[in-house]
Amino acid sequence: MSDVTFRIKRFDPASGEPPFYQDFVVPVEGSMTVLEGLFAIQEQQDGSLAFRYCCRSSICGSCAMYINGRYRLACQTNILHMGVDRVTVEPLPHMPIVRDLVWDMDDFFAKYEAIKPWLIRNSELPDTELTQSPTERHKLNMPIDCILCAACYSSCPSVWTEQNYLGPAALLKAYRFEVDSRDEGGKERLPRWDNERGVYRCHTITNCSEACPKELNPTEGIQWLKRAAVRRRLLGHKK
Amino acid sequence: MIHHQLIVVGGGLAGLRAAIEAKDAGVDVAILSQVHPGRSHSGAAQGGVNAALANHPEGHDDNPEKHAFDTVKGSDYLADQHAALQMTTDAVPAIYELEHMGCPFSRFDDGRIAQRPFGGAGYPRTCYGADKTGQYMLHTLVEQAYKRHITMYIEWFVCRLIVEDGVCRGVVAYSMTKGGFEEFRGEAVIIATGGAGRTYSTTTNAIISTGGGAAMAYHAGVPLKDMEFVQFHPTTLYTTHILMTEGCRGEGGYLLNRDGERFMAKYAPKAMELAPRDITARAIQTEIDEGRGIDGKAYVYLDLRHLGAEKLAERLPGTRDLAIHFEGVDPVYEPIPIVPGQHYTMGGIDTDVDGRTSMPGLLAAGECACVSVHGANRLGGNSLLETIVFGRRAGTAAARDILGHERSSGPDGNVGAAAAAVEAYVDDLASREGTEDAYAVREEMTEVMRAHFGIFRDEATMKEGLDKLVGLKARLKKAKLRHTGGVWNLDMIRTMELEGMLDVALAIASGALVRTESRGSHARTDWDKRDDERWLRHTLACYEGDDPPKLDYTPVDMGLFEPQERKY
Numbered sequence: 001m002s003d004v005t006f007r008i009k010r011f012d013p014a015s016g017e018p019p020f021y022q023d024f025v026v027p028v029e030g031s032m033t034v035l036e037g038l039f040a041i042q043e044q045q046d047g048s049l050a051f052r053y054c055c056r057s058s059i060c061g062s063c064a065m066y067i068n069g070r071y072r073l074a075c076q077t078n079i080l081h082m083g084v085d086r087v088t089v090e091p092l093p094h095m096p097i098v099r100d101l102v103w104d105m106d107d108f109f110a111k112y113e114a115i116k117p118w119l120i121r122n123s124e125l126p127d128t129e130l131t132q133s134p135t136e137r138h139k140l141n142m143p144i145d146c147i148l149c150a151a152c153y154s155s156c157p158s159v160w161t162e163q164n165y166l167g168p169a170a171l172l173k174a175y176r177f178e179v180d181s182r183d184e185g186g187k188e189r190l191p192r193w194d195n196e197r198g199v200y201r202c203h204t205i206t207n208c209s210e211a212c213p214k215e216l217n218p219t220e221g222i223q224w225l226k227r228a229a230v231r232r233r234l235l236g237h238k239k
Numbered sequence: 240m241i242h243h244q245l246i247v248v249g250g251g252l253a254g255l256r257a258a259i260e261a262k263d264a265g266v267d268v269a270i271l272s273q274v275h276p277g278r279s280h281s282g283a284a285q286g287g288v289n290a291a292l293a294n295h296p297e298g299h300d301d302n303p304e305k306h307a308f309d310t311v312k313g314s315d316y317l318a319d320q321h322a323a324l325q326m327t328t329d330a331v332p333a334i335y336e337l338e339h340m341g342c343p344f345s346r347f348d349d350g351r352i353a354q355r356p357f358g359g360a361g362y363p364r365t366c367y368g369a370d371k372t373g374q375y376m377l378h379t380l381v382e383q384a385y386k387r388h389i390t391m392y393i394e395w396f397v398c399r400l401i402v403e404d405g406v407c408r409g410v411v412a413y414s415m416t417k418g419g420f421e422e423f424r425g426e427a428v429i430i431a432t433g434g435a436g437r438t439y440s441t442t443t444n445a446i447i448s449t450g451g452g453a454a455m456a457y458h459a460g461v462p463l464k465d466m467e468f469v470q471f472h473p474t475t476l477y478t479t480h481i482l483m484t485e486g487c488r489g490e491g492g493y494l495l496n497r498d499g500e501r502f503m504a505k506y507a508p509k510a511m512e513l514a515p516r517d518i519t520a521r522a523i524q525t526e527i528d529e530g531r532g533i534d535g536k537a538y539v540y541l542d543l544r545h546l547g548a549e550k551l552a553e554r555l556p557g558t559r560d561l562a563i564h565f566e567g568v569d570p571v572y573e574p575i576p577i578v579p580g581q582h583y584t585m586g587g588i589d590t591d592v593d594g595r596t597s598m599p600g601l602l603a604a605g606e607c608a609c610v611s612v613h614g615a616n617r618l619g620g621n622s623l624l625e626t627i628v629f630g631r632r633a634g635t636a637a638a639r640d641i642l643g644h645e646r647s648s649g650p651d652g653n654v655g656a657a658a659a660a661v662e663a664y665v666d667d668l669a670s671r672e673g674t675e676d677a678y679a680v681r682e683e684m685t686e687v688m689r690a691h692f693g694i695f696r697d698e699a700t701m702k703e704g705l706d707k708l709v710g711l712k713a714r715l716k717k718a719k720l721r722h723t724g725g726v727w728n729l730d731m732i733r734t735m736e737l738e739g740m741l742d743v744a745l746a747i748a749s750g751a752l753v754r755t756e757s758r759g760s761h762a763r764t765d766w767d768k769r770d771d772e773r774w775l776r777h778t779l780a781c782y783e784g785d786d787p788p789k790l791d792y793t794p795v796d797m798g799l800f801e802p803q804e805r806k807y
Binding site: 012014030031042043044047048049050051052053054055056057058059060061062076098099100102104105109112113116117118119121125127128129130131132133134136137140141144145147148177180182183 | 274275277278279280282283292334335338339340341343344345346347348349350351352368369371374375378382383385386393416445446447478479481482557560561564565678720721722724725726727728729730
C-alpha cells in the first residue's frame with residue numbers, strides 16, 4: 001500500500017468559476033487502476049466528482065482520459081505500473097466540458113453519423129450469409145476494433161483547428177466499410193469524406209495512432225481513403 | 240413531458256434490436272440509455288453466438304431441435320421447452336440478418352460464417368468474430384440505429400416506471416448531462432437493461448450492470464422469475480474477474496491444477512473443458528477448496544500456450560490483450576491464473592416469448608428478462624442469441640399493440656406527478672440523518688452475495704446471508720446523499736441504484752434459501768440432488784416492500800424432452 005496523489009482537473013461550466021486542479025491522496029495497492037482510484041475518491045472523499053465509466057475492461061470506450069500527459073483508458077491504466085507518486089487526470093483535451101472529466105460528445109457522434117457508418121447494400125440479399133473470404137475479412141481486423149473512445153479525436157491538431165473536420169474515428173469508420181467486400185456504398189459515402197471536411201484535412205501528424213489505447217492506426221485508414229479517392233477520380237467508380 | 244409511442248430503456252443488443260424492429264414497423268420509438276448505446280455491456284461479450292447454421296464440417300447435420308435439446312439439457316430442465324425451441328429456430332435467420340447488416344463475423348475458408356465448439360453443445364455452432372463478438376454485434380446494431388435515425392436519449396438514467404391504473408405509461412429519467420428529471424410517456428415500455436452482476440463483488444459484469452431495470456419492474460409489481468439461478472463463469476482473471484471467454488476452451492485451452500493435471504477428467508470425462516459452465520465452475524472451485532489451486536492459492540490455470548501465437552492472434556486476440564493488461568500475463572508464454580466469477584443473471588422480469596409481462600404496456604427483453612430459455616444454467620453463446628431473438632420479438636409485440644391501438648396513451652391528467660414524486664424522493668435522500676455510508680453498504684452487500692450465495696450454497700450460510708441483507712436494507716435508509724448538484728450526479732445515481740440492487744439481491748437470496756434441491760447453477764451441499772417432483776417449477780418473487788418477497792411457483796413448459804440425468 002502506498003499513497004498516490006491524484007491531481008484532478010475540476011470544472012463546472014455552470015459555476016462561472018474557471019477550471020482548477022484539486023489534489024486527493026489515495027492509498028493504492030496491487031492492480032488498482034486509475035478508474036478505481038476515481039471511484040475511491042468519489043466514494044470516500046468527494047461525492048461530486050464526475051467521470052464516465054462502464055465496462056472497466058477496455059472494451060466500451062467510456063473512460064478515455066488524459067493521464068499524466070498521455071491518452072489512456074483509465075480502466076486499463078495500472079497506477080503503480082506508472083511508477084509515479086502523482087497521477088494527473090484531465091479530461092480529453094480541447095473538448096467542451098460537461099463537468100470535471102466528462103465532456104460533450106455530441107459533435108463526435110454527429111461526425112460519426114455523417115459518414116453513413118453502416119453497411120450499404122443495393123443488390124439483393126441471399127437467403128443465407130453473404131460470403132466473405134478470410135482474406136477479405138482480415139482487411140477489417142484493424143478498423144472494427146475501434147471502441148469510439150475519441151482519444152484520437154482529441155489528440156488531432158486538425159480537429160483542434162477546424163471544427164468541421166470529421167476527425168480520425170469517423171474516417172476510420174468510413175475506411176472500415178470501404179474495405180468491406182460486402183459493402184456497395186462507396187459512391188454514396190464518398191461525398192461525405194472526399195473533401196476538405198474529410199480526408200484532406202488530415203495532415204498525417206499521426207497523433208491519432210499514437211493516442212489510440214487499442215493500438216489502432218487511423219492514419220493508415222485515412223491514407224488508404226486518400227489513395228482510393230484519387231484512384232476513383234482517375235479511373236472512375238468501381239463499386 | 241416527452242412523448243414517444245414506444246420507450247425502450249437500455250441501448251444494448253436487446254434494446255437496439257427491439258427499437259429497430261419497432262421503427263421498421265412504423266412506430267415512433269426512443270431509446271433511453273445511461274451510456275451511449277455503443278458502450279453497453281453487450282459489447283463485453285466475447286466468445287460468440289449460437290445458431291445451428293451447420294457451417295462447421297463436424298456440424299453439417301446440426302439443426303434448431305438439437306440446439307434446443309442442448310439448451311434444455313444445459314438448463315437442467317428448468318427452461319421452458321417451446322420457448323427454447325423458439326429461440327433456436329429464430330436463431331438461424333437472426334444471424335443471417337445480423338450478417339446482412341454488416342456484422343464482421345470470422346469466416347471459414349469457403350467464406351461462410353465460422354463456428355467454434357462451446358460448452359454443453361453437441362455441435363460446433365457458436366458463430367464468432369474473433370473473441371470480440373459482442374462488440375462487433377453491438378456496433379453493428381448501433382450503426383443500424385443511426386441508419387434509421389432512431390431517437391436516442393443518451394446518458395439518461397431511468398429511475399422509475401410510470402404506472403397508472405395498473406398500466407405502464409412511461410418512465411421517469413434523469414438527464415445526466417443537463418440535470419433534472421423528465422417524464423417520458425408512451426404506449427409501451429420495453430425494459431432492456433441487462434443483468435444484475437454488480438450485486439456480487441466478484442463479477443465479470445460492467446459497472447452499470449446493476450439490475451436497475453429488473454428492480455424498476457419488481458418495485459412496480461411485476462414478478463422476478465428464477466432469480467436464485469446465478470451463473471458463475473469458470474474462467475475470470477484472478478485479480479479483476481474480467482472475463483476470459485469460453486472460446487479459450489472452445490479453441491482447445493486446458494484447465495490445470497497445482498499438479499498440472501487436466502482435472503476436468505474427474506468431473507466431465509467426455510466433455511472435459513467444454514462441460515457446461517455450472518459444472519466447470521464447480522470443478523474449479525472444488526479444486527481450489529481442496530487445496531489443489533496453484534501453489535495452494537485460490538486459483539487454477541487456463542493454459543493456452545499449446546495453441547501457439549498464431550492461433551491466439553487469429554482467434555483470441557482480445558483475450559491475450561486483457562491477460563497482458565489486467566493480469567500481467569502473456570498467454571502465449573504463460574498460463575493464465577483464473578477463478579470462477581459471477582457472470583450472468585439467468586432470472587429476471589417474468590415474460591412470455593414476446594417479451595410481455597403481467598403488466599399491460601410493459602415488456603422486457605435480454606438479460607433483465609426471464610422467458611425462460613436458460614433455466615438453471617445458461618449455455619455459453621445463448622445470451623447474445625437471446626438478445627437479438629427476444630429483442631426483435633418484443634419490438635414486434637410492442638409495435639403490434641401500439642399500431643393496433645390496443646394501447647392508448649390515456650388521459651394526461653397525472654402528467655408531472657411521477658417526476659415530482661422522484662424529485663421529492665431525492666430531496667428525502669438528501670435530508671436523511673446520514674449516519675450510514677451507502678458505499679459501505681454496497682460493498683458489504685456484494686461481499687454477502689459472494690460469500691453466502693456463491694457457487695456452493697447451504698441452509699445455514701444462506702440464512703445468515705439473508706439476515707445480513709435485511710440489515711443492510713435498513714442501514715441504507717439512513718444513508719444520505721453527499722452531493723446534490725444537478726449535472727452528472729454520480730452520488731445520486733449510485734445511491735438510487737443501490738436500493739434496487741438490494742431488492743434484487745433479496746429476491747436472489749429468498750428464492751435460493753427456499754429451493755431445497757441442486758439444479759444447474761443452484762448447487763446446495765445440503766440438498767445435492769435435483770428434485771423434479773418438488774422443484775421442476777419456476778420461482779416467482781413478488782415485491783412486498785420492507786417485508787421479504789412473496790414466493791410463488793409456476794410450472795415449467797415441457798413436452799419436447801424428458802428430463803434425464805445430466806452427464807457430460
